Amino acid sequence: MRTPTDFSDDLDPLNGDHSNVFGPELGEFPHAERRASESAGDKEMKTGTTTVGIRADDGVVLATDMRASAGYMVASKDVQKVEQIHPTAALTIAGSVSAAQSLIRSLRAETSLYEARRGENMSMQALSTLVGNFLRSGAFFIVQPVLGGVDEEGPHVYSIDPAGGTMEEDYTVSGSGSQYALGVLEQDYGDDLAVDEARTVAARAIKSAVERDLASGNGINVAVVTADGVEIDRRKDIEELL
Amino acid sequence: MQGQAQQQAYDRGITIFSPDGRLYQVEYAREAVKRGTASIGIRTADGVVLAADKRSRSPLMEPSSVEKIHKADDHIGIASAGHVADARQLIDFARRQSQVNRLRYGEPIGIETLTKEVTDHIQQYTQVGGARPFGVALLIGGVENGRPRLYETDPSGTPYEWKAVSIGSDRGEIRDFLEENYREDVDLDAGVGLALRALAEVSDENLTPEGIGVATVDAESEQFRELPTDELEGYLSEHDLLASDGDGDEVGE
Numbered sequence: 109m110r111t112p113t114d115f116s117d118d119l120d121p122l123n124g125d126h127s128n129v130f131g132p133e134l135g136e137f138p139h140a141e142r143r144a145s146e147s148a149g150d151k152e153m154k155t156g157t158t159t160v161g162i163r164a165d166d167g168v169v170l171a172t173d174m175r176a177s178a179g180y181m182v183a184s185k186d187v188q189k190v191e192q193i194h195p196t197a198a199l200t201i202a203g204s205v206s207a208a209q210s211l212i213r214s215l216r217a218e219t220s221l222y223e224a225r226r227g228e229n230m231s232m233q234a235l236s237t238l239v240g241n242f243l244r245s246g247a248f249f250i251v252q253p254v255l256g257g258v259d260e261e262g263p264h265v266y267s268i269d270p271a272g273g274t275m276e277e278d279y280t281v282s283g284s285g286s287q288y289a290l291g292v293l294e295q296d297y298g299d300d301l302a303v304d305e306a307r308t309v310a311a312r313a314i315k316s317a318v319e320r321d322l323a324s325g326n327g328i329n330v331a332v333v334t335a336d337g338v339e340i341d342r343r344k345d346i347e348e349l350l
Numbered sequence: 351m352q353g354q355a356q357q358q359a360y361d362r363g364i365t366i367f368s369p370d371g372r373l374y375q376v377e378y379a380r381e382a383v384k385r386g387t388a389s390i391g392i393r394t395a396d397g398v399v400l401a402a403d404k405r406s407r408s409p410l411m412e413p414s415s416v417e418k419i420h421k422a423d424d425h426i427g428i429a430s431a432g433h434v435a436d437a438r439q440l441i442d443f444a445r446r447q448s449q450v451n452r453l454r455y456g457e458p459i460g461i462e463t464l465t466k467e468v469t470d471h472i473q474q475y476t477q478v479g480g481a482r483p484f485g486v487a488l489l490i491g492g493v494e495n496g497r498p499r500l501y502e503t504d505p506s507g508t509p510y511e512w513k514a515v516s517i518g519s520d521r522g523e524i525r526d527f528l529e530e531n532y533r534e535d536v537d538l539d540a541g542v543g544l545a546l547r548a549l550a551e552v553s554d555e556n557l558t559p560e561g562i563g564v565a566t567v568d569a570e571s572e573q574f575r576e577l578p579t580d581e582l583e584g585y586l587s588e589h590d591l592l593a594s595d596g597d598g599d600e601v602g603e
Contacts, residue, residue: 129450129453129454130453130454225463225466226460226462226463227462230455231455231457233455233456233457234454234455234456234457236456237454237455237456237457238454238455241453241454260495
């Protein structure tokens with residue numbers, strides 16, 4: 109006997125599946141809300157790190173220190189805290205390592221899937237909205253990334269707060285050493301920096317933080333993003349970039 | 351219970367291949383599209399035109415209640431041919447997908463992306479037991495990053511991109527006319543004129559502004575706009591297609 113109602117389980121009846129608008133197209137973020145509410149209980153957000161992002165004339169420079177800290181101990185002396193997440197975009201991470209690694213894996217999957225389906229890369233508007241949506245879900249509540257990338261419009265830098273707020277900036281910072289770095293950027297940032305100049309400014313900002321912030325140190329990672337792609341440089345000695 | 355349901359499952363699908371590899375239900379759905387009044391899409395250098403034959407069977411019917419052209423999002427219009435009720439479901443699906451893209455990525459959906467979302471949805475109804483295919487074809491026209499795009503969907507769920515196309519009745523005749531008269535570099539005004547002349551080509555009488563519907567998506571403003579009746583009247587008289595009061599065949603022949 110034919111019963112037209114039987115297919116409703118297989119075929120989402122006419123509505124399409126919109127339950128997951130703010131989540132990933134691939135996989136899911138289990139217990140995101142519960143985790144968010146638990147994190148919100150921690151008044152103090154510990155992000156032993158310094159990361160900076162600068163928009164230059166035809167590219168973006170992102171830089172971070174290389175220290176992972178656990179309380180007053182240096183947990184690792186060689187950490188990469190800026191990762192490519194898109195052919196012309198990278199993300200710096202401050203905060204929980206597990207959350208950041210998971211966020212980066214999810215973003216790489218989403219940008220690849222988007223490109224495969226649509227035949228073009230996500231714009232920075234799309235990518236920043238996606239990162240904001242992911243953080244807003246609560247699944248990655250303890251990260252404070254800086255997003256930088258280049259699209260058809262040109263270079264963009266976004267400051268993203270742990271709750272998913274995204275703000276486009278000319279230059280921005282995150283992490284425990286951010287105030288030291290920001291002081292340098294306020295002095296040295298200019299409107300029409302070339303990429304090379306921006307790289308030097310970023311290195312100076314990281315150096316300032318490394319000198320005075322206990323939880324930052326052990327070298328520098330610099331990602332330069334241009335329309336041609338992302339290049340990440342790792343130096344134990346910051347002086348080489350000054 | 352579960353086992354029994356599965357044993358019967360082969361019998362439940364109405365979209366089953368014939369021995370020579372055809373899906374009869376999908377082909378019948380295409381017939382349903384052919385019985386619908388025509389809709390036409392034209393892509394020009396500075397926008398997309400959608401035009402539809404909205405003739406009603408009775409003067410008592412309110413012309414505005416004949417739904418052939420729909421706004422899907424600010425920058426996308428959809429014209430349909432075939433079962434109006436089926437079209438409404440797909441158009442609502444398209445509207446929701448358009449908003450999902452804005453929520454997810456903070457930007458308007460691409461025309462190709464939306465078309466493929468819709469055709470993937472249509473395709474499911476050719477493969478799942480108990481379903482009936484959509485008896486409707488759509489023209490999805492819009493502007494994406496300043497570029498006009500025009501797509502067709504059919505009941506099998508295949509997307510096609512066109513420079514100029516028609517769906518519904520007299521498709522062959524209109525296609526011949528468009529192949530003869532289409533120019534890629536004309537402006538939006540000329541595109542509207544071409545669409546109206548194509549409609550008139552297959553119409554027994556001259557056209558009335560109430561009996562047609564035209565909408566455009568301009569490449570510069572990226573906005574969907576349905577042309578009001580007085581504007582349509584202007585286009586019709588400009589191209590000498592306007593029916594005079596009473597009868598419509600004073601043009602002769």
